[in-house]
Amino acid sequence: MSPAARPDPGVPPVEVDARGLRCPLPVIRLAEAARDAAAGAVMVVLAGDPAARHDIAAWCRMRDHELQDVTEIREATGAGAGPAYLRFVVLIRHSRDSSS
Amino acid sequence: MLPAAADTLLAALAAGWADPHRLYAEGRTARALLDQAREVLARGLAVRPAEVSFLPSGPAALRCGLEGLRYAGRRRGSRMVATAVEHSAILTSGRFLAATARDPALFAEVPVDRMGRVDLAAFEQALAAEGTVLAAVQSANGEVGTRQPLAQAHALCRAQGIPMLVDAQASLGRDPVPGHFDVLAGDARSWGGPGGLGVLVVPERTRWRRPGPVSDIEHGRGDIEPVVALALAAAEAWRQTEAEHADQSAASRAVIGRLRAAASGLADVEVVGDPADSLPHVATFSLLYVDGEALVIELDRRGFAVASGSACTSSTLEPSHVLAAMGVLTHGNVRVTLPLDPIAPTLDDDVSRFIAELPDAVAAVRAQLGASGL
Incomplete structure (x- = not known):
């Protein structure tokens, strides 16, 4: 385990919109976005694929990052309503150079 | 299928084609062959021949085992407990039961650890809920290989007077035969036998009753006559797999x-x-x-x-x-x-x-x- 990183309040979260992508693309998009992130960066991932719930959690465990929150979002019905998706909040605990 | 089982299957198609219920010579031959196959499997599973029924597949045997336990326990309730990694024949039955009764509490899926092994403390807790009439636990998981602690799970079931249904489809022919169960289901393909044959074991001590009209097929546990040749091939495969x-x-x-x-x-x-x-x-x-x-x-x-x-x-x-x-x-x-x-x-x-x-x-x-x- 790396020393606990804190979210850096000065840095806005990076959003990764992986809605409409199937496994393993949401995790790949997250990994790409996290490649150059510094410790303390926060990633917000949106994904509709049912496997993402398990695989983003597994990615965080394998890469020693922290999955802080998972919320199911159901958009309002009516015109412009989309299908339900999940919103993940991931705290990057260490930069890539220090990961191994 | 094992080559010896395939040979047996072809030979048995010639010898055992007749309806075992008929009294003419070919029918009696078919009956004798079916009895012989049943005896081989009963001996292998360490049960009596009358406790062994042939069903059309492993999942069919599993579902039949489940329904008979549920029906036998209907005066106590209808709640079921299963590990979260059971065969979908179990999980879909349980979810269907809970959904049709509009009561999610009627089916408990017990979590497993990272290895896929059931959490025994959560299992015990799930059994304790009122109206629980059966628990389903697999001998081992066919997807990831992990064995379940059947002896401990069965002890917990017995303490609460709840029968345990064991799905041995993944392990028969590969691992020793489970010794802890109240109903057991398996599939002949697991031990190198042909597709199209499931095995259901209901020991005499188990309270089990098939819903629906009384059947005279397979000791009252089936409604489709087994194919004699498949049963013989399954028995031959069992003999060979057991020896090796x-x-x-x-x-x-x-x-x-x-x-x-x-x-x-x-x-x-x-x-x-x-x-x-x-x-x-x-x-x-x-x-x-x-x-x-x-x-x-x-x-x-x-x-x-x-x-x-x-x-x-x-x-x-x-x-x-x-x-x-x-x-x-x-x-x-x-x-x-x-x-x-x-x-x-x-x-x-x-x-x-x-x-x-x-x-x-x-x-x-x-x-x-x-x-x-x-």
Whole structure:
């Protein structure tokens, strides 16, 4: 385990919109976005694929990052309503150079 | 199917074609052959022939076992408990029951740990809820190989007076026959027998009753006459598998050890399932940034038939419920199931070639997704 990183309040979260992508693309998009992130960066991932719930959690465990929150979002019905998706909040605990 | 079982099947099609219920000579021959097959399996399963029924498949036997326990317990309630990694025949039945009664409490799915082994404390707690009439626990998981603690689970069931249904489809022919169950279900394919034959064991001590009209088929536990030739072939396969079990099991475990070691040498991989307390013939791993469907096709192109629990390889687009319940990576999943030795005499060489080609195959599918070096 790396020393606990804190979210850096000065840095806005990076959003990764992986809605409409199937496994393993949401995790790949997250990994790409996290490649150059510094410790303390926060990633917000949106994904509709049912496997993402398990695989983003597994990615965080394998890469020693922290999955802080998972919320199911159901958009309002009516015109412009989309299908339900999940919103993940991931705290990057260490930069890539220090990961191994 | 084992070659000896296939020979038996062909011979038995000629000798045992008649309806065992008929009194003419061919019918009596068919009856005698069916009884003979039943005796072989009963002896192998350490039960009495009258406790063994042949059903059309393993899942059919499982569902029939479940329904009979539920019906027998209907005055106490209708609640069911199952591990979260049971066969879908169990899980869909339980969910259907809860959904139609509009009462989610009627079906409890007990969590498993990262290895896929049931949480016994949660299992005990689930059993304690009022109106519970059965618990379903598999002997081992066919997807990841992990064995379940049947002795402890059965002791917990007995303490509450709840019958335990054991799904032995993954382990029969590979592991010793389970000694702890109230109803047992299996599939002849597991031990090298033909497809199209399930086995249901209901010991006399178990309170079990089939819903619906009384049947005179298969000791009242079926409504389809078994195909005599399939039963004979299954018995022949059992004889052979039992005789070779010890050698077979040790050889399989050694090969699986090689496969697991090779898989764990790949980058960004999770080798899943218990490395030791598991079936001797299953190796499963998940690869980060790999499309399971693409990898299955890539390996198939190279001459290897593997299975996958990844969502993209399923018709429902849902990942394997087993991998999900274990909390392991569900994408890029590969499952290697070793055949019984006489079916695959070149197994050792095939596995060596698989191990040699796997890194290349993985690199190829990662590159397709632009995920190299992530």
